[in-house]
Amino acid sequence: MNPKASVKTSQKASKLAETILHIIFIAFSLACILPIVLIVAISFSDEKLLTLQGYKFWPDKLDVSAYQYLFTNSTTLVKAYGVSLSVTIIGTIMAVLLIALYAYPIFRKDFPFKKAFNFYLLITMLFSGGLVPFYLLYVNFLELKDSFAALILPGLSNAFYIFITRTFFQQTIPEEMIESGKLDGASEWRIFFQLVLPISLPVLATVGLFTTLMYWNDWFNSMLFINDTDKFSLQYVMIQMIRQAEFFKNQLAGSGVALMVQEAVPTESLRMAMVVVSIGPILFVYPFFQKYFTKGLTIGAIKG
Amino acid sequence: MLRNVVKHRVLLLMLLPTSLIFFVNCYIPMFGVFIAFKNINYIDGILGSPWTGLDNFRFLFATSDAWRVTINTVSYNVVFIVSGLILSVAVAIAVNEVRAKLASRVYQTIMIMPNFLSMVVVSYIVYAFLHPEYGFLVKYILPLFGYSSVNAYMHPQAWPYILWITKMWHSIGIGSVIYLAAITGISEELYEAAKMDGASKWQQITRITIPLLTPVMVILTILNLGGIFRSDFGLFYHVTLDSGALRSTTDVIDTYVYRGLIQLNDLGMSSAANFYQSVVGFFLVIGANSLARKLNRDTALF
Numbered sequence: 001m002n003p004k005a006s007v008k009t010s011q012k013a014s015k016l017a018e019t020i021l022h023i024i025f026i027a028f029s030l031a032c033i034l035p036i037v038l039i040v041a042i043s044f045s046d047e048k049l050l051t052l053q054g055y056k057f058w059p060d061k062l063d064v065s066a067y068q069y070l071f072t073n074s075t076t077l078v079k080a081y082g083v084s085l086s087v088t089i090i091g092t093i094m095a096v097l098l099i100a101l102y103a104y105p106i107f108r109k110d111f112p113f114k115k116a117f118n119f120y121l122l123i124t125m126l127f128s129g130g131l132v133p134f135y136l137l138y139v140n141f142l143e144l145k146d147s148f149a150a151l152i153l154p155g156l157s158n159a160f161y162i163f164i165t166r167t168f169f170q171q172t173i174p175e176e177m178i179e180s181g182k183l184d185g186a187s188e189w190r191i192f193f194q195l196v197l198p199i200s201l202p203v204l205a206t207v208g209l210f211t212t213l214m215y216w217n218d219w220f221n222s223m224l225f226i227n228d229t230d231k232f233s234l235q236y237v238m239i240q241m242i243r244q245a246e247f248f249k250n251q252l253a254g255s256g257v258a259l260m261v262q263e264a265v266p267t268e269s270l271r272m273a274m275v276v277v278s279i280g281p282i283l284f285v286y287p288f289f290q291k292y293f294t295k296g297l298t299i300g301a302i303k304g
Numbered sequence: 305m306l307r308n309v310v311k312h313r314v315l316l317l318m319l320l321p322t323s324l325i326f327f328v329n330c331y332i333p334m335f336g337v338f339i340a341f342k343n344i345n346y347i348d349g350i351l352g353s354p355w356t357g358l359d360n361f362r363f364l365f366a367t368s369d370a371w372r373v374t375i376n377t378v379s380y381n382v383v384f385i386v387s388g389l390i391l392s393v394a395v396a397i398a399v400n401e402v403r404a405k406l407a408s409r410v411y412q413t414i415m416i417m418p419n420f421l422s423m424v425v426v427s428y429i430v431y432a433f434l435h436p437e438y439g440f441l442v443k444y445i446l447p448l449f450g451y452s453s454v455n456a457y458m459h460p461q462a463w464p465y466i467l468w469i470t471k472m473w474h475s476i477g478i479g480s481v482i483y484l485a486a487i488t489g490i491s492e493e494l495y496e497a498a499k500m501d502g503a504s505k506w507q508q509i510t511r512i513t514i515p516l517l518t519p520v521m522v523i524l525t526i527l528n529l530g531g532i533f534r535s536d537f538g539l540f541y542h543v544t545l546d547s548g549a550l551r552s553t554t555d556v557i558d559t560y561v562y563r564g565l566i567q568l569n570d571l572g573m574s575s576a577a578n579f580y581q582s583v584v585g586f587f588l589v590i591g592a593n594s595l596a597r598k599l600n601r602d603t604a605l606f
Contacts, residue, residue, distance in 0.1 A: 017505070021402050028395075029414040032477065035429045036417075038440060042432060054443030055432050102322040105315040112308045117319055124330040127586045130578035131561050132571065133336020134329075136350060142328075157329040162322075188314035217422030220537070224566070235424045239542065242428060268438065275428045282420050290413065 036279070043067070043273035050268045066269035070277065076229065076237060077274065083151075084234040084278075088215040091152045095211040096204055098156055103165035104192055109175065121159040135224060150225035151233065155214055161207045168203035169196070202292045209289035216282065234278050241271050340579035344571040360576035369560065370577070377556040380464075380540075381532045384471055389525055391472060392479035397513055399480065400487045401505070412484070415477030423538025430470055430543050457545060460553040467554065470543055471536070486520045487513060519600060526596045530589035533557060533581050557581050 038057055042050065043066055045059040053060070070077055106117050134154075144150040173196060181191040197204070222236035232240070309316065336350075343356040364370050395415070402408040421429075433441040436455035446454055456462050490513065498508050537558040544554045557577060564574030 014505070017401075018403060021398060022404075022407065024398065025402065025407075025411045029411055031473070032414050032418050035432070035473075036421075038432050039429060050438060054438040055435065055440045056444075057440070098322045098325065101318045105312075105319050108315065111312055111315055113312070113316070117323070120323065120326065124326055126589050127334060128330065128582055129333025129336045130575075130582045131558075132565055132575040132578045133333040133339055135565060136339070136571075137328075137332055137336065140350065153325070154329060157322075157326045159326075188318075192318070213420060217420075217424075219422060219424050219542075235422055238424050238428070242424075242431065242545065272428065272432070275425055279421060279425055283417075286417070286420060287413075 039272050039275050043269050043276045045269050047267075047269050055268075063269070066273035069270055070273050076232070077234075077277075079230055080232050080234045080237040081277075083148075083231055084216060087148065087151045087218075087233065088212055091155050091215040092208055092211045094152065095156050095158070095161075096208050099158070099161050099165055099207055100197065100200070100204065101192075103162045103169060104196060106162075107166045107169035107173070108178070121162060124157065125159050138225060145225050146228040146231060147225075148231070151218070151221050151231075152215075154221055155211065155218065158211075161210065165200070165203050165207060168200060172199060205289055205292040209285070209292070212285060213282065238271075238274055238278060241274065337575075337579050337582065339571070340575040342572075344575075356572075360572040361580070364573050364576045364580070369555075370580075372552070373555050373557050373560045373577075376553065377535055377558075378532055380467070380535060380556065381528075383464075383468060385525060385528045385532075387468070387472065388475060388479055388528075389521060391476050393483050393514075393517060393521065395476055395480040396483035396487055397509055399484060400513075412477070412481070416481065417477070418474050419478040421474070423536070423542045426470060426474060426538075427542035427545065430466065431545070434466070457547045458549045460550045463544065463550055463553045467539060467543065471539060474539075482524070483517060483520065486517055490516050522599055523596055526592040530592040531585065532588060533585045535559075537562065 034057070038055060041057050041059055042055050044062050044064065045056070046061040046063040047065070049060055102117075102121075105111050106114050106121075108114065138144045138150055138154075142149075144153070177195055178191055181195050186194070217235060218233065219235035219239055222231075222233045223239065226232060226236065339350060340360055341355060341357060342350075342353045343359070344350060344353045348354070399408055399411060402411065418426075431439070433439050434456040436442060436453065436457065439456075442454055442456075446452070456466065494512050495508055498512060503511065535556040535558050540554055540556050540559050541562065544550050546559075547554075557580075561574050561577045561581070564570045564577065568574075
């Protein structure tokens with residue numbers, strides 16, 4: 001076989017391989033997206049058709065009554081949205097600031113207590129008291145039941161993000177910069193806020209995205225600590241709704257009441273509409289952070 | 305010492321708020337593990353309640369629950385760790401082979417997306433497929449195989465598969481990002497040289513990429529092994545809708561502790577299970593880390 005022909009066949013083979021790869025990944029991507037599409041489709045479906053035809057990807061009749069109901073009749077939802085939003089915003093700002101404030105000293109080579117404070121964090125990653133003492137502390141001693149603090153405080157201690165941030169500082173902040181800042185007579189605070197933080201935006205954005213997601217998606221703390229309906233987070237309302245629907249169905253099946261409930265409220269589509277409303281902000285935030293996020297994740301994940 | 309404190313008072317001040325939060329959230333609960341050895345009642349309080357030695361543990365292990373949840377926890381984790389590793393690496397290598405850069409980025413973006421959804425949302429998605437009357441799978445797919453009206457929430461034997469698929473769907477994309485970053489770190493020259501020697505694509509992958517990824521695979525696996533007694537609470541609690549009928553195959557230590565604490569208010573049993581989890585978890589992390597140290601000094605966590 002002459003060399004030209006062999007190059008040609010290998011090109012052909014790799015073209016085939018490339019096509020196969022694309023097919024696999026398109027299938028995989030669809031598998032990732034279609035379940036979300038199903039939820040969206042259900043939320044826009046006509047309630048009567050839903051009960052006849054089941055959940056479909058292709059609603060025969062588009063219907064926005066679930067959304068109308070959601071925004072006009074549901075004060076619980078509006079309140080829950082407010083709770084989730086404020087907890088997320090306050091929590092994220094506090095968390096990012098606290099993480100940076102802790103990561104900075106333990107990155108400084110001239111800080112003599114560096115090792116001790118590193119160790120202080122490391123212990124928390126190794127051993128935990130577990131759920132029971134944590135719960136009793138929050139409920140019995142700190143008396144934080146039904147408080148916003150119970151939704152924010154637990155998310156503020158994340159050793160892993162502090163280590164990621166420290167590693168980022170080590171890799172990007174030259175010691176000379178801090179030295180020269182000191183020579184110019186800048187205070188430690190000034191060096192931190194005006195020199196270090198501005199060039200650390202990538203890692204702050206990464207950590208910020210993760211904490212935003214953590215707070216927005218958090219249901220556990222609501223489930224543990226919140227009984228007051230005014231303080232339910234969005235995720236917790238969704239938990240309640242999926243359980244209650246089952247409850248309704250089991251308790252009232254066949255009694256005629258179930259039918260009445262169904263007439264009045266578009267339960268099935270409403271629940272899915274709620275899910276759509278809850279994931280909307282995430283899909284909106286994600287693209288803004290994405291470019292930082294892969295980098296940040298790798299730095300921290302590979303060398304803790 | 306004191307001079308250092310004064311000299312670095314600003315840095316210490318920076319550390320103060322976070323240190324306090326860690327003290328409250330992590331350290332105080334650590335000292336709370338003694339609750340497992342007490343017979344807690346609300347009248348005497350936590351400190352005043354009588355000591356009972358190992359009674360709580362005796363009760364816990366006398367029931368079949370302890371073994372069931374331990375076996376469930378460990379076997380789910382083993383399966384998740386092994387298949388997660390294989391699939392993440394495979395996906396990372398395959399994405400890296402996609403030559404069209406735009407397409408590759410689009411695939412990556414989409415694959416990571418499931419990870420951004422909370423387990424509550426995921427539970428709704430699973431429900432949308434498995435709803436006993438309306439679920440897409442139940443209504444449109446299963447009838448093709450001759451099954452009609454299946455209530456998956458009543459069939460425990462189906463759940464290892466359902467949970468496995470859900471877990472992989474949720475985590476493979478994000479898992480592969482780490483390996484992908486490690487692959488992009490491999491020098492292009494190695495591949496060029498291999499090509500010169502006539503290595504096929506397959507040979508390049510098995511002789512260059514995989515060996516160079518091995519250290520990352522080892523560390524991540526060891527770290528995961530350290531967490532083998534913990535589980536993704538949301539996955540086991542929400543996705544199953546906490547259905548009592550499914551417990552035989554879906555109950556794990558975390559859900560067991562939670563139920564004991566919140567629903568049954570059985571503090572003794574719950575904290576005993578909790579203690580068991582924490583202590584075994586601790587030794588697993590230490591063990592896994594020393595293993596990592598032995599394999600490669602630089603890769604250990606500490």
